[in-house]
Amino acid sequence: MAKLKIYGIAKSRAFRTLWVAEEAGVAFDHIQTTFGEDSKQPEFLKINPMGQVPAIEDDGFTLSESMALNLYIAKKYGKGGLYPSDLQGEAKCWQWAFFAATSLERSMGLFVANTYVLPAEKRNAAVAKENLEAVKRLIASVDAQLAKGPYLLGQNFTVADLCVASVLYGAWFNKHDFSATPKVKDWLERCLTRPGAMGARTLREAA
Ligand SMILES: N[C@@H](CCC(=O)N[C@@H](CS)C(=O)NCC(=O)O)C(=O)O
The missing domain is CATH 3.40.30.10 (Glutaredoxin)
Known part of the structure; x- marks a missing residue:
């Protein structure tokens, strides 16, 4: 093979x-x-x-x-257990993967584009603000989930954590102020310092 x-x-x-x-x-x-x-x-x-x-x-x-x-x-x-063996665990991984790509990454992208990436004359401050607020709300929803357990699906790290943490890493790790969402801050640190992530x-x- x-x-x-x-x-x-x-x-x-x-x-x-x-x-x-x-x-x-x-x-x-x-x-x-x-x-x-x-x-x-x-x-x-x-x-x-x-x-x-x-x-x-x-x-x-x-x-x-x-x-x-x-x-x-x-x-x-x-x-x-990186990928759960039961259907509901699997479906939760799909849920977080779609959340990461279609909600979190979308709003992060619009914020970043309208703050740094687009030429100054094309940036729309209102779009940037609206999406920054959306990102904060989305991160707060991750924080609420992490109040139930150390990882998104409970006790163990799964691909659901990787999907969300890898999106947050791209533009936010070391830049965004996570102090309002301390569980996300701690979880991101744990996810992103795993040997696999370090590689x-x-x-x-x-x-
Ligand atoms: N939704 C796709 C987006 C892929 C994507 O936009 N990749 C960028 C690099 S991070 C790219 O190849 N851009 C070049 C292009 O779109 O022409 C995914 O998550 O894989």
Whole structure:
């Protein structure tokens, strides 16, 4: 069986894929495709026709979308409860993966775009403010969940934690003031200092 291939530099959303692969303990080849020209080349478009990273190739099977990659790799290769074995636990992982991608990441992206990324004349302060408030509310909902147990699904770290923590890491770790949500602050620290996360962080922070 061919080794799992992960496409995408660690500074991209491929950070998530590298982290989940480290957590699952699966051997992989890291192909450092950039999200510029590299990801628009015909060879890469065969892997991901959307021309985006991350993407994987797993023994002839191709997949893209970072949250789908997290769930697939955790389910296929994870051990020790990284991916719950019961349907309800599994569905909770889907819930947090969708939350991370469609609520948290969306609002974070709109805030960041309208605060730093867009040229000054294109930034919309009202959109930035509205989305910062949304992000705070979403983080507060994670904090409320963590009042019930040390991890999102209860006692143990799962791919649900990885989906949410990896989105928060991208733009917020070390920058956002988490003092209003101390459980999230503590949980993020625990998630992002796991050996699996440190492996992916080393790749990202050195890049
Ligand atoms: N929803 C996708 C978004 C992927 C995405 O936007 N990737 C960026 C890098 S982090 C990219 O490849 N951008 C280049 C482009 O969109 O052309 C996911 O979560 O994987």
